[in-house]
Structures are given as structure tokens and as C-alpha cells.
Amino acid sequence: MLEVRGAVKSFDDFLAVNEADLRVQRGEIVAVIGPNGAGKTTLFNLLTGILPPDRGRVLFKGEEIGGLPPYEVCRRGIGRSFQIVNVFPRLTVFENVQVAVFSHRRQSHRLLRPAASLSVAETRSLLESVGLADKEGHLVGSLSHGDQKILEIAIALGTEPELLILDEPTAGMSPEETFATIELIKRLARTRGLTILFCEHDMDIVFSISDSIMVMHQGRTLIQGTPEAVRNHPEVQSAYLGGE
């Protein structure tokens, strides 16, 4: 479904992503791991149009998407959540998700129908599926950090993506919140038939839910394979897992 070949991105002289390769099959949960500064977020930015790649190919459903603007990438079926909470602070929880639903259903330009009467059921069912329905009237600022991260995912789901990219979905969460979020991600993948690409620091999570793991090191792809293959890879052990 998604294929990255030899992607390169540099900032001045610093090669943030250097010959990265990635394959994501439909229906898989794929993790990208690597130490801080390995280029995971930059890679995600290349996939979602926030940055254009210097070189290399980014193919989604067989079409080149590298260098397309973010809104175009989203319209082709890729949704993403951000590592640092990136929501609409002055809007309610409901409105945050509704903006994305409007966009997906091509209603953003409607001028005269009240927003309160459009896409309400769709937005509400989405909030129910992630467990934020009881907080729909809250302003985002009053939510806990964990709920804001969930809202991140809900906004991304508002565009009904086929591929959902999650940049450290559990960063800063308590262990209970982390557990609940992982359960949520697993359930979403199953019930919505989503393909999920995520990066994460917690190795237990990564190895327990991923179908495939890609290890990044200094911008380069070290290996991509099943959790078993990655765990036994000698270079991964020395470079990242610390010979665990």
C-alpha cells in the first residue's frame, strides 16, 4: 500500500533521512523505531507532504505522493496524528473533529447551512468510537493530556483515512492511558480495517502489536521485518536494543 524507496531529506548539511526504505501492506500495523534523532518524524513528514523529499520515491497505492501538499496527501487517504499535541485550542472537542469531517465530506466551503446541522451524526459516532463522546462540549484546553492525544487520533480519523500514521501516540501518557490507547489502536485497526504506521519509544508496545517493524538509525533503514526477525538482528541489538 505504501512504499518508500531511498528517501533522502537534508537540512543544510544535516542528513535527517538518508536512504530510508519502508513497506506497508494493507491491513498491517507497522512500527518505525530508532533512537531520538534517527529521523522518524522527518520520515513521517515526507510521507504526509509537510516536507518534500530531496530524493527517493514515496508511493501510495502505486502513485507517487512525494512532494504533494499535505491536503492533497490527506485526500488520497492518509491521515496522521502529531507527536506534540496539535489541535484547535479555541474549539470544542466536537468542533475539532467536525472540522476534519467537513473537510472529508467536502463541506468546508458550505456558506449558509449552519455547521451545527451538518455532519453531526458522523462526528458523534466517531467520538463514541474513541471514547470522547461524553466530553464533546469541552474546550480542548480543559482535557487531560491523554485525552488530547486521543483527540489527535480522532481528528485524523475524521477524514476516514485508509492509512493512519501516528507519531508517538502514547508520548507523555501514564501507563494506564498508554494501555488504553494501544487497545484503542488495535480495535480501530480491526473494526475500521485501517492500516497503521506508527513510531513509538516503548519497545514492549512495539513488539506486542506490530506485524512489521522498521528500524531507523541515523536516517537510514537498518532493517524491516517481523518482530522476531528484528529482535534477532545483530546490528539492531548492538545499535539500539543494547544487546538485550
Add this chain to the structure above:
Amino acid sequence: MNLQGNKRSSPGRLGLLLGGFILLLLVPSFLPRFFVYILGLICVTSLLAVSLNLLVGFGGMYQFHHAVFYGVGAYTVALLLTKTSLPMWVGFAAGPVLAALTGLVIGWFCVRLTRLYFGMLQISLGSLLWAIVYRWYRFTGGDDGIHGIPMPAFLSTLNQSYYFILALLAASLVLLHRVLKAPFGSTLQAIRDNPQRCEAVGINVRRHQLRAIVIGTFFAGVAGVLFVVLERSVFPDLLFWTLSLEVFIMCLLGGWFTFAGPVMGSAITIALRTFVGKYTEYWTLILGVILILLIFFLPEGVMGYLAGRFRGKKGLPGRAG
């Protein structure tokens, strides 16, 4: 939007609005001509300020030279009514349309730049238009402007003009309010708060902003036409940057995160200019002091403060309504 809250407060608010509107309708029967004229001017300027605030307060764009579109609307109707024999309604319709077209052209360049650069480019392009109007004596009358613009028979007296202005102001405000409450408006506010996230959910941010500019400048053009209805003359000051600044201040003064704030801002500013300006030409000094106090004590503007008090809690600013 915030369903419960709005439903509860809307009957009271609607009553207040209707009461105010009826009062404005009755004004000509008990106030002298001069006050009717001032109220008319406040109405015209209110529309200009609300149309600016759509872009500044709700769109988060640095629309620094909004007066240009007001001036284009006013000059279009003035030139068509004095230099051509086209039916008058054509002139009235052409004003807003040409203002919106100008908005489209200038905005097309501006939305490609971010924040301050957006504003600076707009000031330069707008000043260019002002210079043309100011210099082109044979066409625009240069700094003399155009006076004695003929009006249709139904606008022959001041009271008739006043009612016409009031009606169009009301209709425009209703439309603008609907636009803000529609998906277009909530998306616009989302873009103001977080353009990057909007792109990530599939919104073409620049195009959305450009559409907002076209709508905002259209209504600035309507205000320009109404100015001609009131004054029967036009002059280059209508496009000068100081007027843009003044309207910007009106938005800040009234509360740029509220819909009606700019109306109050323009009422305060024009009242100051009229009644304090009678005694001293330095009335802007008082405006300046008020602004300083405002920044310190009412950072959300007069209307923002009142709305906060009305709600009984300090809500987050930046919500339409």
C-alpha cells in the same frame, strides 16, 4: 456549535437585537438630521469593520489595507453613476463585485505569504491603487474626488438613505453571521488557530483564505457603496492606509473575537471623532489613551469583555457568536 449554550441565550439576544433595530428605525423621527447622518456613518463604518474582522479576528490574516476595497466599491459606483448612462442598479451591484475582484487579485498574491509579509504586501499593493486614484485627475478627479453623485429617486432624502443603509447593513450582518456559523466559518477559525493541522486533514488553506478574502472584500465594497449613498461624494482618503488603520483599531477596540465587537468599536471611534473632534483636532490623542487602557485592562475589547461578563465566566476568546 456549542448547542446547549447558544440555545439558552438566543431568545434574550434576539430580543436585544430586535429592540436595538427598532430603536434605530425610529431614530429619524425624534433626532435632528445631524444625528441621523452620524448614525448612518456609524452603520456604514460598522459594516466595513465587521467585514475586516471576518478576516482579522476570525481568519487570523493580517489584512492591513482593508480600506482599499471600501474605496474601490465607492469609486466604482461613483464613476458608473457620473460617467455612464447605465442603469443605477448596475452601479450599485458593480461596487461590491469590483471590490471582491480586487480582493481576489491582491489576495491571490497575499495568501502566498505568511503573516507580517502578507500585511506588508497588501499595504504596498493597496497604496499603489490609492496612488492611481490620487493622481489620475481626468478619470477619478484626483485629490478633489467626485462630488454631487446622482442618486435614484428613492434615495433622495437623508432619511431614505438612512433606511436604505440600515436595511443593507442588517442584511449583510445576517449573511456574514451565517457564513461564520457555517462550516466555512468554523473551518476558517480552525485555520486561524492551526493552519498546519488543517492542511493535514485535507483543507486547502490558501484557497480557503482566498475565498474568505473575496467575501470580506465584497462586503467592504457594499460598505463603500453605502458611503456614497450617504455622502454623495468620494475622495482618495477612502483608500488611504490611515483609514485602514482606523478600521483595524475599531476591531481591536470593540473586540476582534466577537461578531458584534467591530460595530461597537466603530460607534465609539466615530462618536469620539464627532464630539471630541469638535473641540480639538487632537481627538486621536484620546483614542490613543483609550487604546492603551484597553490593551492593559480589556485585552479582548469592549464587546469581548461584556460577552465574558454576560456568560458569567471567562471563556476562551475566539468563538463566533
